Amino acid sequence: MSHPFETLPNTPLSDELVDTAFSRAARAGRAKSGIEAQQSMLQTAANVISDNLENVVTGWPDFDTLDPFYVELAAAIAGVDQLRKHLNEIGWAGTKATDIRQEYERRLYNGDADAARKLRKQAFARLADIVEEIDEDLEAVMDAREQLRDLPDIRPDEPTIVVAGYPNVGKSSFVNRLTRASNEEASYPFTTTQIHVGHLERNHIRYQLIDTPGLLDRPPADRNAVEAQAVSALTHAGDAVLVVVDPTGECGYPLDTQLALRDDIVGRFDVPVLTVYNKLDRLEDVVATADGSDPDHLMSVTEHENVQQVLDAAIEAVDYEPELPLGE
Numbered sequence: 584m585s586h587p588f589e590t591l592p593n594t595p596l597s598d599e600l601v602d603t604a605f606s607r608a609a610r611a612g613r614a615k616s617g618i619e620a621q622q623s624m625l626q627t628a629a630n631v632i633s634d635n636l637e638n639v640v641t642g643w644p645d646f647d648t649l650d651p652f653y654v655e656l657a658a659a660i661a662g663v664d665q666l667r668k669h670l671n672e673i674g675w676a677g678t679k680a681t682d683i684r685q686e687y688e689r690r691l692y693n694g695d696a697d698a699a700r701k702l703r704k705q706a707f708a709r710l711a712d713i714v715e716e717i718d719e720d721l722e723a724v725m726d727a728r729e730q731l732r733d734l735p736d737i738r739p740d741e742p743t744i745v746v747a748g749y750p751n752v753g754k755s756s757f758v759n760r761l762t763r764a765s766n767e768e769a770s771y772p773f774t775t776t777q778i779h780v781g782h783l784e785r786n787h788i789r790y791q792l793i794d795t796p797g798l799l800d801r802p803p804a805d806r807n808a809v810e811a812q813a814v815s816a817l818t819h820a821g822d823a824v825l826v827v828v829d830p831t832g833e834c835g836y837p838l839d840t841q842l843a844l845r846d847d848i849v850g851r852f853d854v855p856v857l858t859v860y861n862k863l864d865r866l867e868d869v870v871a872t873a874d875g876s877d878p879d880h881l882m883s884v885t886e887h888e889n890v891q892q893v894l895d896a897a898i899e900a901v902d903y904e905p906e907l908p909l910g911e
């Protein structure tokens with residue numbers, strides 16, 4: 584299994600495509616002579632162009648049926664409407680190449696070999712024009728493909744716990760402790776830091792833990808448009824959120840700042856959000872600072888205190904019901 588953008592087809596640039604089409608056409612023409620040679624060149628060039636362009640278009644998943652998590656990620660990178668528009672233009676050019684082939688195929692037989700050669704050249708010029716016209720569309724689709732192909736392998740259909748919180752609070756320590764055996768690192772193209780995706784199994788169900796540095800580790804006002812869109816995508820993937828808080832403030836952020844982030848996350852996600860105070864081993868400081876606020880859980884990742892219980896609570900919050908096969 585992989586994400587739907589991993590197998591996006593190679594997208595040629597317009598110059599490459601025209602070069603390929605015409606050089607294959609030249610080869611095809613050499614095998615024949617007279618009008619037939621011209622006919623063969625025309626067919627080859629037009630088919631190379633229309634086949635390639637059609638492949639580009641059909642290789643993209645249908646945004647109307649795609650999981651919203653992926654739709655939003657595509658939106659973060661390229662804009663779904665723009666992508667659709669580019670793909671439409673490319674599809675149009677493919678059809679147009681076929682039209683040109685059909686038009687000139689008929690006309691080529693109406694004269695001598697010399698006239699056929701002139702017509703074929705005219706057809707080539709029109710084919711080249713058509714492909715040049717979608718130069719920017721091909722480039723945009725190629726860029727989007729490059730970025731989407733390397734997305735971390737997050738599976739929105741798997742039960743997912745999103746781990747959020749300010750830098751240095753212990754998010755990675757937590758995820759690494761629980762998923763050490765199968766931890767993967769991958770980067771979103773639009774974050775400067777690496778996203779960690781870990782997996783663990785409980786009662787034969789695979790859970791996904793996502794550590795979100797660069798996204799859910801700062802106030803919403805500090806996120807640029809693309810990051811905000813990515814956070815929005817994460818809201819579709821997450822089934823529960825753990826907000827890790829360092830009540831000692833040793834992470835460099837005061838408690839109320841961290842709790843403000845938590846409040847934003849509560850408002851943004853439609854799933855249970857658990858507030859977990861980490862660094863319980865520094866409890867005296869906690870008591871001194873954490874007046875009035877009450878976390879759902881306390882833990883110390885480094886001292887192995889309460890970590891499993893926090894995981895249990897998160898799994899309970901996810902409340903995942905595996906789909907049982909119907910019938911017997």
Ligand SMILES: Nc1nc2c(ncn2[C@@H]2O[C@H](COP(=O)(O)OP(=O)(O)OP(=O)(O)O)[C@@H](O)[C@H]2O)c(=O)[nH]1
Pocket residue numbers: 748749750751752753754755756757796800861862863864865882883884885886
């Ligand atoms: N005393 C104490 N230190 C901890 C605990 N958990 C994590 N730390 C330390 O806190 C520091 C930050 O931990 P990380 O897991 O890297 O924090 P993070 O939230 O992933 O930070 P970023 O990746 O920068 O966002 C490290 O030095 C950890 O060893 C804990 O329970 N007690």
Ligand SMILES: [Mg+2]
Pocket residue numbers: 754755756794796
């Ligand atoms: Mg980290």
